[in-house]
Amino acid sequence: MLAEYMAGSLLGRYRITGKLGAGDMGEVYQAEDTRLGRSVAIKLLPASLAGDEERMARLEREARVLASLNRPNIAAIYENGETEAARYLVLKLIPGRTLAEAASKNGLPPDEVIEICRQITTGLEVAHEKGVVHRDIKPANIMITPGGVVQILDFGLAKPSVLPQQGSNAPTLEQALTSTGAIVGTVSRRVPFAH
Numbered sequence: 410m411l412a413e414y415m416a417g418s419l420l421g422r423y424r425i426t427g428k429l430g431a432g433d434m435g436e437v438y439q440a441e442d443t444r445l446g447r448s449v450a451i452k453l454l455p456a457s458l459a460g461d462e463e464r465m466a467r468l469e470r471e472a473r474v475l476a477s478l479n480r481p482n483i484a485a486i487y488e489n490g491e492t493e494a495a496r497y498l499v500l501k502l503i504p505g506r507t508l509a510e511a512a513s514k515n516g517l518p519p520d521e522v523i524e525i526c527r528q529i530t531t532g533l534e535v536a537h538e539k540g541v542v543h544r545d546i547k548p549a550n551i552m553i554t555p556g557g558v559v560q561i562l563d564f565g566l567a568k569p570s571v572l573p574q575q576g577s578n579a580p581t582l583e584q585a586l587t588s589t590g591a592i593v594g595t596v597s598r599r600v601p602f603a604h
Contacts, residue, residue, distance in 0.1 A: 414436070422444050434452065435458065435495075440499075449502050452498040453497045455494070471563075471565045482560060483532050484500055485501040529559055540569055542568045546561070
């Protein structure tokens with residue numbers, strides 16, 4: 410789908426260094442910020458999805474939500490960018506592994522699970538105090554650094570209770586995500602832990 414974003418490709422001032430993953434909203438790449446000399450993550454919505462109002466609204470909402478939640482345990486946003494080829498978010502690159510990866514083999518010891526849960530709830534508490542509900546908390550959206558710091562990722566389905574409106578269609582798009590009977594997020598799975 411995004412073959413033009415291979416290692417070495419430029420997206421604005423960002424040089425792509427590798428692909429990190431893919432999802433409903435497009436793909437996530439690791440890149441180097443050529444101006445500041447730091448590694449970043451780029452969440453990319455390709456031009457082929459630019460006509461999809463729901464996805465465009467989700468990307469814009471995620472950028473605005475993350476900008477309002479500049480706190481520990483929540484991944485930071487650096488930029489909301491656009492080129493002729495794509496719309497994208499530039500995010501802090503979090504080293505480490507996802508909770509899904511950390512728990513996949515032998516599970517996690519109970520004391521580590523408790524500490525991870527404590528940090529997740531701390532991050533979610535900050536979001537809730539700002540009127541934001543994540544709506545897609547799952548092991549794949551929780552990053553754990555080598556030092557044990559938890560970072561909550563992917564606020565693409567977040568529901569802000571108060572967020573400055575941009576454009577006249579913003580309320581309609583928000584209602585589409587929250588209509589009665591609408592299912593958002595990911596079906597949960599049990600995360601094992603060691604006994």
